[in-house]
Structure formats: C-alpha cells, structure tokens
Amino acid sequence: MAKFRVLNPEGYPPGVTARGMAPSLDTLDGKKLFLVDVGFANSDNFMAQLHGWFEDHRPEIRTEIVRWRNQHIPDPELCERIQADGDAAIIGVGT
C-alpha cells in the first residue's frame, strides 16, 4: 500500500488507432519513386542530390522530385497523384 498520494499533473492523451502500412515492393527496378520535398530549409537540395544518386547509380529506377505545399500539413492532391502514378515515395527531410 502506497503511503503518499498526489494528483497526476498530466493531460489526457488521445487514443491510438492502428493504421495499416503499404506492403513492401519486391524490387525497385523499373519502379517510379517520388522524392517528396516537404519544404524545410535545404530539403529541396537534399532531394536533388538523392535524385542525382539514382540517375548516376540506378537509372532504371525512375525518380521525380515533387514539393509538399505546406511543410506541416500533408498535401492530399499530391498524395493522390503519388498513389496513382508512383510505386513508392521518399518523404523528407524531417528537420
């Protein structure tokens, strides 16, 4: 039995609902990857370098750089386009 008791200063967290993930790809060969610049400082340059790496080393993997319109809010139109035209997306850079 505890001898000392006080009230909890923490707030009430939201419940957590399971969210499913997309299954992995078998291979990236011949696939289309969207490189999503979320808009933090220098993320555009990082995605350009990543794009350059794929062109230099794995040209059979198609990549396209796109920009998230607001760095703090997912861009629904862009997400729809990625789902329709792409196989995967690399989103960043979180800074």
Next chain:
Amino acid sequence: MGVHVHVFAALVRKAVKSSGMPSARQAFVPTPLMNTSSTGLREYVEGNDPIHGRPFMAEVFDQLTRPVPDGELRGEGWDRSTPRYVEAESEEDMHALFQERHYTDFLPIVLPTEERVERMLTGTSHASDEMVGKLRPTIGMEYWHFDVERVAVNAVMAGAAPEHFPVILALASSGDTGRQSSMSSMGNMVLVNGPIRHEIGMNCGIGALGPYNYANSAIGRAFGLLSQNLQGGSVPGDTYNGSQGCNFSYNCITFAENEEASPWEPYHVQFGYDKDESAVTVSYIWGSVWAEYLRTFWEEKLQAMICGLEPGMGCTLVLDPIVAREFCERGLDTKEKLARWIHENARIPQRRFWDHVMLNLIHEEVEAGVEPWASYWNAQPDELIPVFETNRINIVVAGGETNGHFSIFMGSPMRAKFRTNKGKNATVSIDAWR
C-alpha cells in the same frame, strides 16, 4: 518512407508509435541539413545512416523492399490513459518521481495533494471536470486535452494561489503552449490587462518583468508547468527540440501592463475588450534588444534595432511610461502611429528579407499570390521591404519610471496568422474563467 536528420530519431519513434504505425519505414541523415552545401548533402546520401549504422542508400532500398510481417503491416493501436493519482512511498520519493518523469522545471515544487488542489479549485466557479482545452508541443504533434482539475494540479505545483487561478485557466485555454518545441528555442511573453492586475497584486511598475512579485512569478511558472505536463511532455530530444533552449521559459516573461501610466489605450482594448474586462495575451518570443530614452538620433537607433531582428515573426515593444510619453511628444501619439512609423521606416533589402526560414513557412502563400508576400518576393534584390507588417508590431507599456528605458522583443502573438495577415489576436478572457 520518411527521411529525417538523426537528432530527431527519438521524436520520430514516438510520433510513429502514437500514429498507430510503430514500424513505419524511416532512414536518417546527419545533422545539420540547413546551410549544408550540395557536396555535403551528396556525402550524406552516399554516407552512413547514423542511426542504423550502415549506408544510407542501403537503408533506403532495405526499407522499401524488405518484407514486413503481417502484424506490423496492420499497425498497432492501444488505449492510453493517465491515472488520476500518482503514488509513492514517501513525500521525498514523490519529489524524486516528479523529477524523474519530467513533471517539474527542476526547481522545488509544491506537491499537488488532494487538499491543495481542492483549495486551488475554489479560485474558479467552473467544475473540476470541465474540459479547458488542448495543447501540443508543436505543429504536427498530437494534441492532449485537459480539464479544470488537471490545470489546478499544475497551478499548485507552481506555488500559485487560488486568486491566480482564473488567469492560469485563461492561459491554459488559450491554445498557446509555454513549452513550444521549436528548434529555434522560442520562449513566451504573458501580458495581463484589466482590473485583475490589481485584484491579485500583479506588478506593472518597478521591476515588472523581474522576479519581484508573487502573482507575476507564480502565474508565469504555472503556465510553463501546465504546458509541459498537459501537452504530453517537454523532454529534450523527445518532446522538446529547441537547440539551445530559452531561459525565458522559467517564467514566460509574465507581467501586467501599466495601464494607469500609459498615454495609450491598454493592449487588450486594441482587440475588442473593454478596459474594465480582464484578459491575457500570449506571445512567442526569441530574444530582445534594449535602449534608453529617445535621444538625438532616436529614429536611426529605432530603425537599427528593428532591422536587426529576423523579419516576419513580429516584434513587441515594451516601453517604460517615460518612453511612451516621449513618442507622443514626437507626434507618435497613438500605438497605431508608432506601429505605422516602424512599418514605413524600418526596412531591409529584399534579398535579406528572404534570407531566412520564413521563406519556407510562407512558400505556399507566395505561390498563391497572397499579399504582401507575393510583392515582396517579386521585388528587386535591393528594394527595401518593411521588416514587419503593422499587425505584427505590438506595443506595451510597463515599468516604474525610474528611467526612460525600453526593450524590443523579437516575437508576437502567433494566432494572428502572419501567413495571411488574418485571424484573431491571441488575447483571451480571464473573466470567463472566474
């Protein structure tokens, strides 16, 4: 999959877990990203992921192609709750537990026993189970909610008295946090206006912004503690990522306006309140510059002070009554005239205006042609741009007239949307929480 700088690994783990996808795919690059050259960024791409300890690109390929077990694909949900009570073997153990759980600011606190919390609740007419609001450490993180009792628990911890409680509840309801997790390490300023200043003995005179008054000290500390505990934490590397931190956060620069000595209308009256109403305003603040009197070259000095601040995020002038009267004597006899003078005279070249993080924050508005940002973006590099729009120039009078001093703080209330120059000011009613 996501790519992040490695210092946010703990934050990323927490975020994906609380979003129900604890196995979400991630890879990491070194810090910093900002100001790193193209060559340096290419080295990041070709180098190691500092969290996983192997080549970054190998990690990218692995994350995208490694089969994920069905259980992980489904994600994971669970019920979280924070029990009403915290228990320990002794009072001493409880203090240690509160520090261990990061419930405190690492100064001694008053333990929130039921008796003390009940006494705090006498400071308001609102029911203990009434929901007050929601807070989060920063944009993109989850909101936590809280009721009157949980706010009272934090008010007790800060050493506040029941008569302070309506101000503390108003702060809690504001939606503004006193523990913002911006990498820029911002702090806060809490400005109290109206009759409650005198009812609870707040200081707006000599030493108003210093540690010389019970109400100022306790309310400011309570705002910080309630923010960190009610929003789900403020723990470095986890729920707090200000690179340097901010000493303002101990008290959130809490003071009252010296309305009686001011030649101008009180701050809250500017935003629709009657002078007989009590209200509180939360600003986000990064730092300050100081000066004395309006001497011979005051215009040049004021321009230089404003132009040295980072543009866009606003500024708050805290003027001793002597300085406020000096502005009046020079023809700037309303707050609006002074704000207009600053807007028109404190300007920097277009190239420097945009050489700042705000370019990222309002990129969307620039592209959409929102003014004034679109015009400022299209201006020539040497064209002079106002550092601040008038609605981001806040003017407050405080001090005891021992001399004509003033400070200009970089920062302002954030709910008046600086992106669109629209939206309500962040001044909230205290009377609603009596």
